[in-house]
Amino acid sequence: MNPNTPPNRCRIVLIAPPSVPPQDVEAALAGGDVASLILPAEGADEVSFQAFAEKVAAAAREAGVAVVVAGDTRVAGRIHADGIHVEGKKADLAEAVEHYQERMMVGVGGAKTRDDALELGEERPDYIFFGRFGYDNKPDPHSRNLSLGQWWAEMIEIPCIVMAGSDLASVGVVAATGVEFVALSSAVFGEGIDPREAVARANALLDETAPHFEG
Numbered sequence: 001m002n003p004n005t006p007p008n009r010c011r012i013v014l015i016a017p018p019s020v021p022p023q024d025v026e027a028a029l030a031g032g033d034v035a036s037l038i039l040p041a042e043g044a045d046e047v048s049f050q051a052f053a054e055k056v057a058a059a060a061r062e063a064g065v066a067v068v069v070a071g072d073t074r075v076a077g078r079i080h081a082d083g084i085h086v087e088g089k090k091a092d093l094a095e096a097v098e099h100y101q102e103r104m105m106v107g108v109g110g111a112k113t114r115d116d117a118l119e120l121g122e123e124r125p126d127y128i129f130f131g132r133f134g135y136d137n138k139p140d141p142h143s144r145n146l147s148l149g150q151w152w153a154e155m156i157e158i159p160c161i162v163m164a165g166s167d168l169a170s171v172g173v174v175a176a177t178g179v180e181f182v183a184l185s186s187a188v189f190g191e192g193i194d195p196r197e198a199v200a201r202a203n204a205l206l207d208e209t210a211p212h213f214e215g
Contacts, residue, residue, distance in 0.1 A: 009210035010175035011035040012202055013161050015133055015185035017042035022055040024195045028188050029063040031199025035181060038085055038107075040070040040133040050075045057081065068107060070133065073100065083107060083126065093123045101126070107161075109133075117148060121158055128152065129183070131163025136186045139167035141174055150177035166190060171202050175210035182206075 014037045016025045025037070037060050041049045049072065057067045057079045069076035070085035073096070084100055086093045088110025096106045109129035111117035117128060130145040130152070141164050149162035161181040164170040174182040188198040 006035065007033055007203075007207070008212050010171075010179060010182050010206055012171070012199065012206070013038060013181045013183045014188060014199075015040065015136075015163075015183050016056060016189065017133065017185075018044040018049055018052040020189045022052065022059070024189055025056040026059040028195035028199045029059055029065055031196040032203040034063070034065050034199065036066040036068055036082075038068045038070055038129075038133075038183070039081075040085075041072055041075075042134065046072065046075065050078060053079045053081075066105070068105060076104070085109060085129070086125075090119055090123060093120055093125060097123050097125065111148065112144070114148065114151060117152060121156060125158065127159045127161055127181070129161045129163075131161075131183060133185070136163050136166055136183075138165055139170065140165045141170050146174065146177055149174070149179040153178040153180070168198055168202055169205065171205050172209040175206055178211065180213075 012034050014028055014034055016037060017040050039053050053075055060067045066082040068083035068085050069081045073084055076084045083105030085107045086096045093108050100106055105126040107127040108120050108125040111120055130148045145162050149160055152160045159180040161183050162174045162179050163183045164174050166186045168187045171182045188195050
């Protein structure tokens with residue numbers, strides 16, 4: 001989390017695979033409030049992924065942003081990540097919670113139905129993610145993710161993240177559901193986009209449109 005007082009509304013989570021140049025990640029982190037940075041391996045070999053993760057994690061720490069590594073606990077440990085992200089299987093999540101949650105965040109994704117989400121929630125992850133890495137290639141968020149996020153935010157105390165679309169304006173659509181976090185990737189790191197400007201604009205949109213949380 002940022003060292004400054006975070007805004008009392010839906011916040012940004014950046015998804016940055018190794019295909020994103022590290023300097024673009026650094027620029028995005030300089031654009032304004034970012035709650036955390038999730039790093040999926042996206043098929044990269046372990047050596048390449050670790051080298052990428054080390055570079056962007058250093059920049060994230062300077063910005064006061066939590067770093068979460070998806071799918072590779074060894075890399076997470078080597079770069080001293082703040083958390084790990086598990087996809088889908090309850091048994092894998094249970095193992096991660098048992099072995100790692102005392103010293104880092106453990107988040108989970110992959111739920112496609114309410115029953116899936118509730119089953120994963122039984123393991124008490126630190127957050128649940130609705131969406132798929134690399135599938136934010138349409139302007140609008142997926143309707144299923146919006147529906148699951150809204151239902152979860154209304155019913156469950158565990159925070160949730162919903163994947164936005166490729167259009168930056170979609171952060172407002174996600175925030176309107178009442179979820180705690182909106183994930184951005186292609187809307188920030190897409191071709192021809194200034195990452196710093198994109199994060200600044202996304203925060204401005206959230207300031208203007210996102211409902212504020214109570215308390």
